[in-house]
Amino acid sequence: MTSATQCWLRLCLFLVSTAAALQPGLGNLLLGAAVLLLLGGAPLAHVRTALWKLSAILLYACTTSLLLALLLDRFDFRYVWLYSSSTLPVYLKVANLWGGDEGTLILLSAMFAPLAIRHATRPGWEGATLGLIAAWYAIAALLLGPFTATPESWLANQESQGMNAHLQKIWMVLHAPAILVAYVWAIAPVGAAVQALRGGLSDYAVVTLHYNRRAWFVLTAGIGFGMVWALVDFTFGQLWHWDPVQTSAFIVWVMLAAVLHGARHWRPGGAFGRTLPVLSLLLAACTSLAMAVTRSETLTSSHRYIGTTSWLSHLVLAALLIVGALIYICLPSVARGQSGKKTAVTTLLSVWLFVAIASIAGGALALAYLRQWFQVAKSLNEKPFFETLTMWASAEEMEQLRLAFAQWTVDGYWIAHWLLPLLLVVCMVGGYTFLRRATARTAAVVVTAVTALICLTLWWHGGLLSEWYEGRGVLSSRIVSVLPWLDAALAAAGYLLLGCVLWCLKSIWRSRRLGAARLTGSLALVHGGAVVALVGGFAATALNTYQAIQVVPEKLGQFHSLTSDLSIQVSPISTVVDHSGYRAVAQVQIQRDGESAMGNALFLDGRHQPAGYQGPVRQLCEILDYRYARYTGGPRYLLDPFVVHGWLEDKQIWVPATPALLREKLSEEMQLSTLVVLRIYPLVSLVWIGLVAMLVGALLMPGHAKVPRHA
Numbered sequence: 001m002t003s004a005t006q007c008w009l010r011l012c013l014f015l016v017s018t019a020a021a022l023q024p025g026l027g028n029l030l031l032g033a034a035v036l037l038l039l040g041g042a043p044l045a046h047v048r049t050a051l052w053k054l055s056a057i058l059l060y061a062c063t064t065s066l067l068l069a070l071l072l073d074r075f076d077f078r079y080v081w082l083y084s085s086s087t088l089p090v091y092l093k094v095a096n097l098w099g100g101d102e103g104t105l106i107l108l109s110a111m112f113a114p115l116a117i118r119h120a121t122r123p124g125w126e127g128a129t130l131g132l133i134a135a136w137y138a139i140a141a142l143l144l145g146p147f148t149a150t151p152e153s154w155l156a157n158q159e160s161q162g163m164n165a166h167l168q169k170i171w172m173v174l175h176a177p178a179i180l181v182a183y184v185w186a187i188a189p190v191g192a193a194v195q196a197l198r199g200g201l202s203d204y205a206v207v208t209l210h211y212n213r214r215a216w217f218v219l220t221a222g223i224g225f226g227m228v229w230a231l232v233d234f235t236f237g238q239l240w241h242w243d244p245v246q247t248s249a250f251i252v253w254v255m256l257a258a259v260l261h262g263a264r265h266w267r268p269g270g271a272f273g274r275t276l277p278v279l280s281l282l283l284a285a286c287t288s289l290a291m292a293v294t295r296s297e298t299l300t301s302s303h304r305y306i307g308t309t310s311w312l313s314h315l316v317l318a319a320l321l322i323v324g325a326l327i328y329i330c331l332p333s334v335a336r337g338q339s340g341k342k343t344a345v346t347t348l349l350s351v352w353l354f355v356a357i358a359s360i361a362g363g364a365l366a367l368a369y370l371r372q373w374f375q376v377a378k379s380l381n382e383k384p385f386f387e388t389l390t391m392w393a394s395a396e397e398m399e400q401l402r403l404a405f406a407q408w409t410v411d412g413y414w415i416a417h418w419l420l421p422l423l424l425v426v427c428m429v430g431g432y433t434f435l436r437r438a439t440a441r442t443a444a445v446v447v448t449a450v451t452a453l454i455c456l457t458l459w460w461h462g463g464l465l466s467e468w469y470e471g472r473g474v475l476s477s478r479i480v481s482v483l484p485w486l487d488a489a490l491a492a493a494g495y496l497l498l499g500c501v502l503w504c505l506k507s508i509w510r511s512r513r514l515g516a517a518r519l520t521g522s523l524a525l526v527h528g529g530a531v532v533a534l535v536g537g538f539a540a541t542a543l544n545t546y547q548a549i550q551v552v553p554e555k556l557g558q559f560h561s562l563t564s565d566l567s568i569q570v571s572p573i574s575t576v577v578d579h580s581g582y583r584a585v586a587q588v589q590i591q592r593d594g595e596s597a598m599g600n601a602l603f604l605d606g607r608h609q610p611a612g613y614q615g616p617v618r619q620l621c622e623i624l625d626y627r628y629a630r631y632t633g634g635p636r637y638l639l640d641p642f643v644v645h646g647w648l649e650d651k652q653i654w655v656p657a658t659p660a661l662l663r664e665k666l667s668e669e670m671q672l673s674t675l676v677v678l679r680i681y682p683l684v685s686l687v688w689i690g691l692v693a694m695l696v697g698a699l700l701m702p703g704h705a706k707v708p709r710h711a
Contacts (some may be wrong), residue, residue: 014057014064021065024076027147031106031138034058038113038135041120042128049120052131059138063110066103066146070096075160079103081580082152085162095172098180101295101309102146106230109138111184113212119191126202129191133317139246140313142257158692165603171229178222178251183291185215187251187284190321193277196268197328204277205266208259212283216256217698223249224691231650231684232643235304240685242412245303248290248367251358255283258354265347272351274328279355281325286358288318293365302599346433353426357419364415374410381478382411411477420485422456427492434499439508451495455488463487465542473544486538492532502523525697533690540650540681543647548672553660559591562678567591568653570676572661573600586655588642600653641679652679 021027034055041051066079070093077083083100084093097103112134119130134662188211196204226246227239240246259279266272292314294303310615370376380387383405393401428448436444466483504520547562557571586602641652654677656663661674 004632006353007476010053010057013054014061017058017061018064018068021062021147022068022074024149027062027065028142028145029057029143030061031146034062034109034136035138038116038131042131042135045121045127048127048131049117052117052120053111055134056117057109059106059110059113059134062147063097063106066106067094069095070094073160075155076150077146077218078148078150078154079146081154081160083163086162088163089170090703091170091173092163092168095167095176097164097365098176099167099172102141102144104180104312105141105144107180108184108353109134109141110573111151111181112137112187114553115184115188119610122191122195123197124190124195126195129194130188133187133190136313136317144309160250166233169233171225175222175225177226178218182219182222183287185211185218186256186287188215189280190284193280194324194328196277197274197559197568199268199546201384202280204280205263208263208266208280209278211265212256212260213698214699216253216260217695219249219253219256220557220691220698224688224695227687230302231652231681232640238544238681239537239684242303242364242410242415243303244296244299244365244368244410245290245395247292247410247415248286248293249359249652250331251286251365254354254358255279255286258351258358259283260388261347261354262351265344275351278325279351280700281321281328285318285321285325286362287316288321292318299368300404300407346429348555349429349454350426350433353429354710355386357422357426359414360422364410367414368408368410376408377404378408386587403631413482416479416482420482420489424485424489424492427489427496427531428452428455431492431495431499434496434503434523434527438502448495451492455491458491459484459488463491465538468543470543470545473542475541475544475545479542484552485540486542490535490538490583497528497531502526519702522697522701525693525700527642527697529690529695529697531690532693533687534692536683536686536688539683544681546677546679548675548677550675552673556660556674559589560676564677565593567678568678570601570653570655570661570674579644585657586661588653588655590642590644590651597644601640601643602657603640645685647685648682650681652681652685653677653681 017030021030036704037051038053041048041055043049066077068074069077069080070084073080073084073086075084079100079102083096083103090097091142093509098107112130116131119351120127140227153249156519189208192202192204192207195202226249231239259276262272262276262279266276272423292311293299295309295311295314386401386405389401428451430446430449432444435447439447462484465486469480469483471480501524504524507520549560549562549568551560551570557569559567559569561567567590569591571587573584573587583605584600587598588601589596589598639654639656641654644651656675658674
């Protein structure tokens with residue numbers, strides 16, 4: 001059979017399968033057939049590629065059918081009824097493909113399928129592992145029944161449940177799929193790692209560089225998109241706050257950095273002969289755990305939009321990978337081959353420092369889960385605003401309030417306390433490594449020693465951040481204890497930036513050609529971008545401030561001065577119903593130094609009944625504490641701020657829901673003022689500049705490995 005005939009047959013099968021899956025129930029049968037083909041091909045190496053190509057066609061057909069069902073508003077599919085709406089724009093209907101758990105699992109399986117086919121002819125476990133992982137996620141999706149018909153009673157009650165209003169942002173199209181793609185590529189080298197640990201023929205280093213470089217690049221972009229989203233979402237309102245899902249993504253990102261720093265130096269029998277493949281298994285386990293954390297409701301989190309249905313499948317896969325890693329740690333080495341060139345001490349240090357950083361974040365996450373499982377009581381300093389809110393709470397909500405504040409989350413201050421010293425050491429090691437390449441060893445040692453002395457001085461006495469901190473931000477006073485560490489870490493980061501730049505300039509000087517700077521320049525952009533983003537992130541986190549004014553109902557629509565050069569106007573608006581009943585109800589205009597900006601800052605989800613009036617104290621609490629904001633806001637209204645971006649600072653205007661804005665009729669004594677809050681974050685632009693520099697550096701970096709195909 002010619003290749004052209006094979007292509008036509010595959011296309012026909014894809015089209016027929018896609019059409020069949022558009023009938024409720026039939027798509028589940030096709031998904032089951034894909035599972036059987038994946039499982040059947042795993043032990044049969046001689047027919048594995050053919051079977052897995054057929055399974056890939058079925059998985060693509062299922063994915064396409066689910067996407068078409070969303071675009072065509074096929075609410076007779078339960079999945080479409082649960083997550084979509086006829087009023088959504090096309091890009092949000094497409095985003096709902098990963099907006100629900102069932103769609104995410106099908107997408108994961110479909111993304112693993114081509115990787116499995118690429119490695120199908122590889123020897124041993126490397127050939128079978130990715131196909132088994134694709135089958136694992138397809139089985140998890142099948143158990144949820146993504147193509148199940150919608151019950152008649154649901155359809156009779158309403159057209160559809162609609163998309164969660166928090167997800168109705170353009171970032172849903174960018175952030176979520178980027179994270180999923182990165183997670184797939186982070187797991188992809190698992191088979192090669194197992195094969196390397198078993199002592200068989202393996203292109204582990206090539207496979208790892210090929211996939212994990214891509215994973216790091218896309219995950220960095222995905223985290224950046226998420227930070228932009230977080231800055232304008234009421235359950236965040238800031239760049240980073242060690243939410244459990246953020247913490248788990250950070251662990252994956254750092255583990256990727258650890259593996260990539262050692263992959264170029266990997267040789268069977270060398271310094272990383274066993275260590276790096278084991279770290280790849282642990283990286284894959286951390287990735288599966290990250291997806292389990294996203295679907296778990298155990299801890300307080302701002303990522304609770306989709307449900308908890310698939311957390312167990314991710315958790316079991318992570319457990320299997322961890323067990324595999326532990327087994328290979330305990331078994332004697334069977335790696336064959338020469339150790340090759342001796343690995344530099346700084347490279348070894350870099351790998352283990354990144355592993356230590358990931359371990360600290362993982363320990364904080366594990367500690368939060370243990371506290372929640374064993375119902376450990378929280379101290380008052382871990383429950384901000386709780387005592388104040390109990391004075392405002394009604395009898396009906398007191399118990400819910402207690403439960404909301406009793407739930408644990410990751411202790412970001414604990415992480416910062418242990419993470420910053422390690423971050424300082426990482427920057428010092430990196431700075432010395434690059435400076436040593438640009439100058440003589442003696443000069444590098446002297447400069448490193450001087451920088452270390454400066455860092456110790458800053459840790460002892462504090463520096464710019466400690467001096468500029470005014471205590472007027474949204475953070476707890478516990479941040480004061482780590483400010484000296486922030487100052488010292490920034491000094492070390494500056495040293496890393498200096499070393500990168502000098503090495504880049506020295507390489508250009510030696511070669512007299514700009515092209516010679518492709519390697520050094522790309523590394524300088526990656527590491528220098530990280531430093532710039534770090535400076536912006538630390539400044540925005542430690543030095544943010546807020547100001548508040550109260551606006552009585554009679555003065556809504558008038559300008560009010562917050563500072564000598566800044567005025568704000570807030571007024572109620574009446575707009576047409578937007579996506580799924582999600583509409584703006586408050587308009588904000590800000591004037592500063594003759595310049596004006598206008599936007600919306602409060603949104604109402606019309607599918608739910610309004611709650612009672614929230615007093616000014618409660619308004620302030622729900623603005624400053626995302627856990628309470630999520631509890632009190634629920635699905636009814638969103639306190640998304642109006643954001644004015646600038647090079648020196650970003651300004652947020654927060655307007656909580658009040659009767660005057662929601663046009664609710666209450667008694668005169670309850671017609672109290674609306675609390676308008678201005679939050680200012682300095683130097684946020686450095687975060688975006690740094691992230692872009694890192695991504696550009698990663699794209700320009702030479703020597704992108706390609707996975708060889710084996711017949």
